[in-house]
Amino acid sequence: MQEQTTAQSRNRAKLNLFLDMGLVLFFATEMEVHFTGLALHELLGLLFAAVVVIHVVLHWDWVVNITRTFFRKLIHESRLNYVLNLALFLDVVAVMVTGIMVSETLGLRLGLSSARLTDLLTVHAFSSHLSLVLTALHVALHWRWIATNAGKYLFRLPTPNHKERQLPERRGSAVPMPMPHELETLP
Amino acid sequence: MNTAKQNKQRTLLIGIAAFLILVIVGGLVLKVTGTTDDPFMNMSDIVDMRQMLAQTQQSDTLPQVDTAASSDLASPPSPKAGITWSASGEVLYDLWFICATTAIVIVCSYLIKWLVKSLSRKRLPAPSPAPANHSRTRRQDLPVQ
Numbered sequence: 001m002q003e004q005t006t007a008q009s010r011n012r013a014k015l016n017l018f019l020d021m022g023l024v025l026f027f028a029t030e031m032e033v034h035f036t037g038l039a040l041h042e043l044l045g046l047l048f049a050a051v052v053v054i055h056v057v058l059h060w061d062w063v064v065n066i067t068r069t070f071f072r073k074l075i076h077e078s079r080l081n082y083v084l085n086l087a088l089f090l091d092v093v094a095v096m097v098t099g100i101m102v103s104e105t106l107g108l109r110l111g112l113s114s115a116r117l118t119d120l121l122t123v124h125a126f127s128s129h130l131s132l133v134l135t136a137l138h139v140a141l142h143w144r145w146i147a148t149n150a151g152k153y154l155f156r157l158p159t160p161n162h163k164e165r166q167l168p169e170r171r172g173s174a175v176p177m178p179m180p181h182e183l184e185t186l187p
Numbered sequence: 188m189n190t191a192k193q194n195k196q197r198t199l200l201i202g203i204a205a206f207l208i209l210v211i212v213g214g215l216v217l218k219v220t221g222t223t224d225d226p227f228m229n230m231s232d233i234v235d236m237r238q239m240l241a242q243t244q245q246s247d248t249l250p251q252v253d254t255a256a257s258s259d260l261a262s263p264p265s266p267k268a269g270i271t272w273s274a275s276g277e278v279l280y281d282l283w284f285i286c287a288t289t290a291i292v293i294v295c296s297y298l299i300k301w302l303v304k305s306l307s308r309k310r311l312p313a314p315s316p317a318p319a320n321h322s323r324t325r326r327q328d329l330p331v332q
Contacts, residue, residue: 028281034274132281136288143289147202 016058017149023051027135031128039105046106049096056089081141088134091127098124203293210290213283222276 030048033041056063066082101110102120112120139146 024282024285028278028285031281032274032277035271035278037269037271040269132284133288136285137292139285140289140292143293147199151198151202 013149014153017153042103042105045099088138091131094127207290210286217280222280
């Protein structure tokens with residue numbers, strides 16, 4: 001049962017690592033309209049939104065736990081992280097909403113005036129630049145987790161602590177425990 | 188157990204050093220190639236986007252012209268242009284910016300840790316010297332019979 005839980009958490013960490021790496025690459029590509037062109041930029045934007053939703057769903061337990069304890073404990077480590085993540089989430093939502101509103105190639109023309117379009121474009125560009133800074137900080141604050149899991153799953157570094165922990169279990173399984181009637185015969 | 192922990196710490200430090208070197212080299216390469224698009228100051232994307240929108244509106248009314256050839260960094264690409272590989276430096280710059288921020292945070296965290304450690308060492312009273320072995324000295328002081 002414990003092994004199953006450990007394997008599940010390992011798979012989860014692996015999934016999170018590769019998904020987050022993909023998300024960062026996706027984000028960097030999506031940031032540059034010059035690179036993708038407008039049509040691909042808008043299409044990738046929709047895909048990016050879907051991946052962001054998956055990322056949030058995978059970390060939903062953390063979100064719920066920290067939201068519950070946010071006002072209870074005066075000092076806790078995750079508070080800065082939580083505020084930053086919330087700011088990033090709101091910023092990404094702003095980028096997506098304004099992006100959809102000004103989209104030209106997705107066939108969602110809302111018939112907005114040119115002045116309104118300019119305002120929305122300004123918000124879209126400003127919030128996207130802000131999201132780069134916030135994403136950089138978001139990645140930076142998780143560097144220990146990234147370093148640990150990249151070492152495990154990306155560079156396949158040996159984990160000596162894990163092997164040491166496994167040794168007693170192996171010994172225990174190899175040597176069966178004596179039965180109560182056998183204990184009497186033991187010296 | 189202690190050596191395993193030390194090994195782990197050493198591996199982490201080597202990894203951090205490699206990462207820092209990579210960030211510095213990457214920054215130099217980007218500077219040499221001229222890809223230094225400051226995300227704080229550069230708001231020219233808005234102008235580019237406006238031009239793109241205008242182009243899209245034109246392309247809907249006018250007959251389709253092959254605009255892929257004319258797209259480059261100086262003028263915004265056409266909506267139908269697709270991927271412009273010459274602009275891949277900008278994507279790399281964004282990735283570098285994320286890595287550089289991470290590097291700064293790592294260095295700052297280690298500096299803060301070191302400062303806190305050194306300050307706490309100063310605050311703590313100096314450990315009292317080990318008590319001298321009085322029994323021996325007393326025995327030595329005893330007159331030889």
